[in-house]
Amino acid sequence: MELVEFDPPTAGPGEVLLEVRAAGVNPIDWKIRAGLRATSPLTEPIGLGSDASGVVSAVGQGVTTPAVGDEVIARSLAGAYASHVITTPEKLTPKPPALDWSEAASFGVPVGTAYQALKSLRVGDGDTLLVHAGSGGVGQAAIQLARLWGATVVATASEPNHARLVELGAIPVEYGPGLIDRVRAAAPNGIDVALDAAGTDEAIEASLELVADRSRIGTIVVYRKRDEYGIQGWTGAVPGYITDEEKRMRAEAIGYAAELAANGEFDVEIAAAYPLERVADAHALSETGHVRGNIVLIP
Numbered sequence: 001m002e003l004v005e006f007d008p009p010t011a012g013p014g015e016v017l018l019e020v021r022a023a024g025v026n027p028i029d030w031k032i033r034a035g036l037r038a039t040s041p042l043t044e045p046i047g048l049g050s051d052a053s054g055v056v057s058a059v060g061q062g063v064t065t066p067a068v069g070d071e072v073i074a075r076s077l078a079g080a081y082a083s084h085v086i087t088t089p090e091k092l093t094p095k096p097p098a099l100d101w102s103e104a105a106s107f108g109v110p111v112g113t114a115y116q117a118l119k120s121l122r123v124g125d126g127d128t129l130l131v132h133a134g135s136g137g138v139g140q141a142a143i144q145l146a147r148l149w150g151a152t153v154v155a156t157a158s159e160p161n162h163a164r165l166v167e168l169g170a171i172p173v174e175y176g177p178g179l180i181d182r183v184r185a186a187a188p189n190g191i192d193v194a195l196d197a198a199g200t201d202e203a204i205e206a207s208l209e210l211v212a213d214r215s216r217i218g219t220i221v222v223y224r225k226r227d228e229y230g231i232q233g234w235t236g237a238v239p240g241y242i243t244d245e246e247k248r249m250r251a252e253a254i255g256y257a258a259e260l261a262a263n264g265e266f267d268v269e270i271a272a273a274y275p276l277e278r279v280a281d282a283h284a285l286s287e288t289g290h291v292r293g294n295i296v297l298i299p
Contacts, residue, residue, distance in 0.1 A: 001033065001048070003277050008084040011060035016087050018072070022105035022273070023080040024051030025295040026137075028237055030283040037237050047079020049297070051108030053101045056092075063089055071095040073254055075108035081279060083299040093254045096262035103261065103268040106294035107254050110137030113220055113234075114195075115253030116246050118145055120232055121193050121218050125150030128187050130194040130210060132203035134170055135161035137294040138220060139197050141257070143168045144266050154186045156198070161292050164269070180206050196221060204229065269293030 011017040029048045031037045039046070052074045056066045066072055072092040079085050095104045117138075123129055129146045133139045134155025143153050147169040155170040156179065162172035173182045179202055183191065194207035199221025207217045214230040223233030223241050235241045236250070260266035271293040274282045282295050 001279055001283075002045070003279070008057075009086050011058045011063075011086060013061040014063060014088060015060040016056055016063060016066065016089055016092065017058040018052065018054045018074055018077075018085050018087055018092075019057040020052045020054040020080060020082055020085055020299050021101035022053050023049045023082070023276075023297045023299070024105045024108060024110075025049070025279075025282045025286055025297060026051065026109040027286055028109065029081075030286055032237075033283065047082055047085075049080030049082075050077050051075055051105055052077055052080040052085065053095055053099075053104035057084065065089060066092055066094070071097075073099075073104045073107050073258060075112060075251070075254055081276065081297055083276075090251075093258060096258055098262040099258060099268075102270050102273055102296045102298070104258070105296050106137060106268050106270065107257060110294060111141045111257045112250035112253045114138045114141035115145055115257065116242075116249040117195055117218050117220060117234065118142060118149070119249050120234070120246060121195065121216050123149060123151050123193055127151040127192045128190065129153050130183060130187075130191045130207065131155040131170070132175070132194070132196045132200070132207070133157070133198035134165050134168075134172070135292045136197055137291070140164075140168060140267075140269060140293065142195055142197070143170045145257070148260070148265065151193075152187070154183055154191065156203070157292075158290070164292060168267070175200075175202060180209055183210060192216060194218070207231070271295055273298055275299075 056070045073095050076091050129151045135157040153170040155165045156175040165172040171186045191210040193216040194211050196203045196219035211217050218232040223235050226233030271291045273296045276299045
């Protein structure tokens with residue numbers, strides 16, 4: 001990755017020029033960089049990053065909303081690691097004034113994924129949900145949404161992160177040998193539904209053992225194994241693993257959760273904020289797989 005200088009692009013018809021105030025760093029970003037996710041044939045360098053927050057600095061012909069000067073949350077961008085990026089109105093959601101830029105940049109992938117996964121798994125009042133990797137960005141969002149929708153949540157994390165899970169309303173359990181027994185002790189009435197954000201064999205095996213209805217087990221990591229196990233699996237990065245309706249869910253999640261956050265009912269934890277020139281450090285942290293919360297870049 002290289003930081004380069006360029007003139008801000010011009011917004012064409014139907015486009016919006018966004019001045020980026022913060023960009024979210026998600027695991028999919030470093031997986032694309034490392035060649036672990038397919039891209040279109042690369043004939044020139046590409047920008048990374050799909051989530052951001054910022055200010056509309058110009059609009060192209062035909063755009064009436066948003067307007068220049070509006071503060072927005074952006075998702076599904078191409079090249080959010082930048083001071084300016086071109087996008088389109090449907091990818092932008094008004095940013096509540098109560099949210100700071102780093103918080104707002106952390107909604108797109110983590111919150112959209114958690115919201116859609118819980119909706120697809122039919123999580124609701126009276127359910128007991130098991131979340132693997134509860135302290136990550138997706139996990140924290142899933143815990144809070146499920147609790148708001150009336151579910152009891154058991155979440156896995158390393159012991160130093162247990163206090164954070166309790167803050168969010170989850171029952172924490174340590175992952176590792178003996179996980180199934182610890183989950184059973186934490187949820188004596190059983191587990192109805194499981195969301196895997198860890199991608200480990202342990203997480204899948206525990207979910208299969210604890211949840212009777214496999215259609216209520218979902219993974220956002222080892223989605224290619226969904227047919228093998230008879231479970232649900234999603235990704236927006238590979239064709240065929242998310243429906244149009246699930247894409248719509250991910251989009252609607254942003255405004256929904258942003259309003260909750262503005263009202264103090266949803267919390268976004270920032271694990272680290274790096275200046276744009278330290279993007280390599282941001283990726284190195286994300287690659288550890290042990291990030292509590294979200295990582296952002298500040299142009």
